Amino acid sequence: MTFNKDESAGYLANHLARLFARELQARIKPLGLSTGTFPALLVLWEGDGLTQRELIEHLDIEQPTMANTLTRMERDGLIQRRKDPADGRVQRIWLTDQARALEGPATAAAEAVNADALAGLEYEERVAFQATMRRIIATLQAPVGDRGIPARRRAESA
């Protein structure tokens, strides 16, 4: 049996993510936003003043990737980095007014991408799809030894 990419979950996930990114990029570029900054903004719109570490824990992104993204966001006038008065190592991230003003149009664009992508799916299929994605994400985030063990049972044996 040869390996068939069109039946490989990993290949399909990669392809799907690229298509979503293309679509989102087309819709938020007019706002002056790009796909990489978007997840950080989603977290910061819920409440800013976070540290870089707090951001990466929310987003499961490596630290240097986030540092890089924040540098671009600062350059583009979306955030400011200000030193934490209590801990000299920490830089807290604050949104600019410009970034705050983009929350409405930007989240509307993202909603539109999702609606577009999922058009043609029944409600039950959408719910099941997202639930499955979350389960696989949880599996891949678990340490290798714990794979395939439901989170409940994992918690019990801790």
Add this chain to the structure above:
Amino acid sequence: MTFNKDESAGYLANHLARLFARELQARIKPLGLSTGTFPALLVLWEGDGLTQRELIEHLDIEQPTMANTLTRMERDGLIQRRKDPADGRVQRIWLTDQARALEGPATAAAEAVNADALAGLEYEERVAFQATMRRIIATLQAPVGDRGIPARRRAESA
């Protein structure tokens, strides 16, 4: 209602793809392979001598991305580019013996990643998940005006 990333199909797809890529990278790095070259190899193992254009049609990758990937693959001894005798514009892509020898271990690694990721899912859930991914991919590949229209009906009205 605020936008919630953990209920956004696009965000979940991006996160999922990153986790798959991390996992695959860990497993094929020992073979001297990387995630970007993998899809091209999958196509070429089925039969080489393809043009760059044929490759990008198989993989839905932009042409300069593929040109770049092929340059790295040539550098790493995985492929050779040879001029097509009949058409001076065309470079045909041929696998090296080294690349041919990697088919077994590399596809085994990819199978292992998929098995790992999908462990904990029932058979029906896996099938449904992959079917849904393929449907969303088809939707996002369709021209904007045709979104939400089943492929069957789209074909009829052509």
Add this chain to the structure above:
DNA sequence: TAACATTGCATATCAAGCTATGCAAGTGGT
């Protein structure tokens, strides 16, 4: 308190994706 370990972030460097652009080789129409 001096030495060591940890934490938070930055920098360097690479891969993998994209858009914009250029150019040489082929094709077609007159």
Add this chain to the structure above:
DNA sequence: ACCACTTGCATAGCTTGATATGCAATGTTA
């Protein structure tokens, strides 16, 4: 035969992801 168009690929330059590494600030411990 010539001009215009198309096709195939390369290059430049950017974003978004990763690893490896360094360093300063803070914590911890003998």
